[in-house]
Amino acid sequence: MDSLCSIQKQKATERHHRAEVMIAGEQLRLRLHDGKLIKDRRYHLRTYPNCFVAKELTDWLINHKEAPDRETGIRLMQKLMDHNIIHHVCDEHLDYKDAKLLYRFRKDDGTFPLNKDVKVFMRGQSLYETLINAEDTFLKVREENAVKYQRTFLSCEMVDWLVQEGEAANRKEAVELCQTLLEHGIIQHVSGRHQFYDSDLLYQFRINFRRRRRLTELLSENSLRASSDSPDSPFCLRKLNPEQNSSSFLSVQPNKEIKLVSAVRRSSVTSLAGGANAYFNLSPSLGLLPAVECNPKSVLKRPITNEELLTPGAPYVKKTLTIVGDAVGWGFVVRGGQPCHIQAVDPGGPAAAAGMKVCQFVYSVNGIYVLHLDYQTISSLIMTGPRTLVMEVMEGIE
Structure with missing residues (x-):
């Protein structure tokens, strides 16, 4: 029965993601129409209605801060192609190419598949x-x-x-x-x-249809899917040396070594399955060290169940934390599931300033009860939510 419920939840999550892609695609289509980027275009003595030029759209994505670079813009549009939201006008190209090629939204030419x-x-x-x-x-x-x-x-x-x-x-x-x-x-x-x-x-x-989507949210699914094979892997939310073009994040615990982990941008979640002992000591040249994947040992002395946390008289108190994310994230790492716990906190980050500590358990995220969820789902709630994060945590009474 548990296996069946798990399969149903997985299917629901996959369908939910497809729905989010459709919403983001439709919001983009309307914006491009408003910006006159979609219009009738003539190519080789033939007129193609309601088209856009791939290279122009990539420029638009960067100029409107929907993509940080051309590579990300290409990946975003390929995601829309993979979900049958856009296509090459003659279906000659199955991939999205950053070139002077004409593409079109299937909703504009009536070819959107109504399955x-x-x-x-x-x-x-x-x-x-x-x-x-x-x-x-x-x-x-x-x-x-x-x-x-x-x-x-x-x-x-x-x-x-x-x-x-x-x-x-x-x-x-x-x-x-x-x-x-x-x-x-x-x-x-x-x-x-x-x-x-x-x-x-x-x-x-579950879906707020009216929420304005950032296109980079569409790229989080692959990271979540890749991390599903490692259910205890943490996700990191602070970027290392943000003034540089580094793709590394810090996973930090007070009075512990600095762990350098390979990661992605704030708007997505990374899979960090790998060597458990890839640690680096703090040094001025830390930003120049190669990124290393790691899956550090849990900070919990022993596993804790939801029943232990919620039992009347249990030695745990609930606290509400309001964390205002900065340009590089919120500054903490979540690990595990049912319940998830705080694996690491950046001492100089927003989470630490709000009172977050290692070994606290995540009770709710932006008003949503999450004790029964795993870290992948919680990370999705955080990444797709507002910059100001309201979390309820439970910590042991000393």
């Missing part, structure tokens, strides 16, 4: 927009177990509304629709513990 996943996504978006625009909407911020959740609804309220609005013929059909939305990662139980039932359980729209 089941896309239809479910469009249905979910339509329901979300209708609920958000309603004057007496029941889509609200609600609290459960002292945690506030955004875009929430009671399942029985949703079922009632779907039947009343003619979105479903009866309650059974409404439940089946909501179950499909849940399976596609569009809605979820607030703590991820339940499938969809016609009851008073609290659910939320």
